[in-house]
Amino acid sequence: MNTRSRSLAWDPTTAIEALAAADAALWFWTPSDDLMRFTGATRALGLGPLAPECSGAAFTAMAIPQDRALAERILKPQEEGTEIALRLRMRDSETCIWRGVWLEDGLRAAGVAALETKFTASHRDHLTGLLDRRTFLSRTAETLTQPGEYELVVADVDRVRRLNEALGHERTDLVLSALGSRLNAAFVHEASAARIGEDEFAVIVPRGTGSAAERLREALEQPMRIAGFDIYPTVSIGAVQATGGPEAPDAAELLRRVELAVEQAKSAGRGGVAAYGRALESDSLSRLALEADLRNAFVRGEIEPFFQPIVNLNTGAVAGFEALARWRHPKRGLVPPDEFLGLADEMGLMNDLGLLMMRQSARQLSEWLGRYPAAGKLFCSVNLSVGEIERPNLVEDVTRIIAEADLPRGALKLEVTEGDIMRDTARAADTLKALRNAGASLALDDFGTGFSSLSYLARLPFDTLKIDRYFVLTMDKDEGSAKIVKSVVNLGRDLSLEVVAEGVENAGLARLLLDAQCHYGQGFGYAPALPAQDAEVYLNESLADGSAPIKARSA
Numbered sequence: 001m002n003t004r005s006r007s008l009a010w011d012p013t014t015a016i017e018a019l020a021a022a023d024a025a026l027w028f029w030t031p032s033d034d035l036m037r038f039t040g041a042t043r044a045l046g047l048g049p050l051a052p053e054c055s056g057a058a059f060t061a062m063a064i065p066q067d068r069a070l071a072e073r074i075l076k077p078q079e080e081g082t083e084i085a086l087r088l089r090m091r092d093s094e095t096c097i098w099r100g101v102w103l104e105d106g107l108r109a110a111g112v113a114a115l116e117t118k119f120t121a122s123h124r125d126h127l128t129g130l131l132d133r134r135t136f137l138s139r140t141a142e143t144l145t146q147p148g149e150y151e152l153v154v155a156d157v158d159r160v161r162r163l164n165e166a167l168g169h170e171r172t173d174l175v176l177s178a179l180g181s182r183l184n185a186a187f188v189h190e191a192s193a194a195r196i197g198e199d200e201f202a203v204i205v206p207r208g209t210g211s212a213a214e215r216l217r218e219a220l221e222q223p224m225r226i227a228g229f230d231i232y233p234t235v236s237i238g239a240v241q242a243t244g245g246p247e248a249p250d251a252a253e254l255l256r257r258v259e260l261a262v263e264q265a266k267s268a269g270r271g272g273v274a275a276y277g278r279a280l281e282s283d284s285l286s287r288l289a290l291e292a293d294l295r296n297a298f299v300r301g302e303i304e305p306f307f308q309p310i311v312n313l314n315t316g317a318v319a320g321f322e323a324l325a326r327w328r329h330p331k332r333g334l335v336p337p338d339e340f341l342g343l344a345d346e347m348g349l350m351n352d353l354g355l356l357m358m359r360q361s362a363r364q365l366s367e368w369l370g371r372y373p374a375a376g377k378l379f380c381s382v383n384l385s386v387g388e389i390e391r392p393n394l395v396e397d398v399t400r401i402i403a404e405a406d407l408p409r410g411a412l413k414l415e416v417t418e419g420d421i422m423r424d425t426a427r428a429a430d431t432l433k434a435l436r437n438a439g440a441s442l443a444l445d446d447f448g449t450g451f452s453s454l455s456y457l458a459r460l461p462f463d464t465l466k467i468d469r470y471f472v473l474t475m476d477k478d479e480g481s482a483k484i485v486k487s488v489v490n491l492g493r494d495l496s497l498e499v500v501a502e503g504v505e506n507a508g509l510a511r512l513l514l515d516a517q518c519h520y521g522q523g524f525g526y527a528p529a530l531p532a533q534d535a536e537v538y539l540n541e542s543l544a545d546g547s548a549p550i551k552a553r554s555a
Contacts, residue, residue: 024114030518031077033058046093060348064089078102125195128180136194137251140204144248149207155216155235156256160199174226186219213237238262302328305361306529312520313514316547320379323361326365350385358382362405381413389420399438410441419443436461465492469503486516507550525551
């Protein structure tokens with residue numbers, strides 16, 4: 001090879017430099033290793049925090065909330081040769097095109113990701129005809145060079161993901177297209193109307209032309225009929241004011257502020273509205289700090305199971321425990337579950353949390369079974385999070401955990417909600433049977449709150465029903481609740497299923513449940529969820545006394 005040929009050779013360094021210059025990156029996904037790897041312009045694509053490699057959960061968590069379902073599509077194994085082509089927006093990045101293909105009998109996938117603007121020179125959103133995000137930022141920056149008072153308003157269309165699930169992407173696109181036309185008609189002269197995200201629309205208008213937020217809501221929240229379906233859109237609106245001229249804020253910074261306001265509006269429920277204020281910055285920073293702390297909590301071992309006793313109503317003996325996740329923050333102390341479980345879900349960490357809870361609970365149960373043979377067939381229930389029943393490798397993980405802890409069959413009980421089963425009953429049935437064969441027992445949680453279980457219950461391999469706590473709490477005051485509880489207990493007995501009643505707050509409720517021939521009770525009348533050491537003390541004292549203590553009445 002001559003000198004000129006060598007200078008033109010295509011080596012890995014050259015390839016990486018070319019990818020970086022083109023704002024593109026190569027990606028490689030190996031499901032068996034739970035490993036996503038990147039090479040190229042990762043920072044420009046919003047992938048900087050993940051590079052050079054990350055887990056599937058971390059990858060999903062970095063996508064903006066409305067695009068996480070798309071991110072999950074990249075991770076789900078497909079047959080060899082199946083192509084991947086979708087638009088995905090990561091945090092702090094513009095929309096990117098992800099293209100790739102599944103290789104080697106579906107063992108791994110590989111492809112390229114690049115900014116959407118690299119694929120098209122158009123400044124218009126292809127679906128609505130409005131300005132796209134990049135052009136809107138440019139127009140906003142141009143507008144703010146002129147002195148005056150301006151208002152930037154962003155509307156986030158509520159429940160677009162639900163529309164996608166119910167109508168399909170094509171019909172949802174028709175809805176978004178119609179909304180874009182309405183927005184353009186409402187602000188035809190004085191605003192730069194734009195679609196800045198999958199379900200986000202924006203305008204910037206001079207102040208003094210009426211309330212832009214009200215005009216935007218009036219335009220977008222009119223009913224429409226699409227493909228025979230009546231649609232009633234609602235939007236969550238954020239607004240921020242700005243002064244144009246030499247001291248005008250940066251357009252991207254202004255958009256960041258208004259999107260903070262949108263998030264605040266969404267937290268108030270559908271159809272909310274919020275204006276940007278300094279308090280949102282501290283809230284946002286607190287949330288970012290909490291997100292970072294939660295991610296590190298898994299590494300530092302701060303997440304642990306607390307154990308709530310489940311008592312045999314007939315004998316009074318502790319029959320088992322339900323494991324409930326708790327977070328011991330090094331500075332904030334014990335963080336309430338309602339403050340971090342939703343955040344874990346948004347960050348895509350629920351599968352990691354479920355695996356952690358199963359592993360730690362199984363290990364703890366194994367220790368108790370060894371130390372307290374008099375406790376008999378002690379069990380521990382662990383909740384499967386929403387969607388976890390569909391997680392790849394769930395059965396393999398459960399099999400390994402039971403084997404490593406040397407647990408007897410049925411000692412580890414997995415609780416599943418009705419909603420998880422009803423999404424894909426046939427697939428759920430196969431998974432539940434595999435879990436049962438692996439040595440786990442199975443409980444249907446919150447039974448009685450839905451309407452679809454009865455037709456499938458006899459065909460699914462459950463051994464336990466859990467009655468929702470609402471019916472138990474009100475059964476001594478509400479005849480309807482009492483009838484529901486008795487009906488569920490009778491149904492369980494007819495199907496040879498054990499029944500656990502949640503919400504046992506006092507001895508009176510325990511007596512009513514015993515009269516109804518319910519098997520087990522669980523609730524604050526016995527004990528709240530306890531740290532492992534306190535739960536062991538409770539178990540030991542119950543064995544010594546012959547029964548678990550219960551309050552005579554609610555506090």
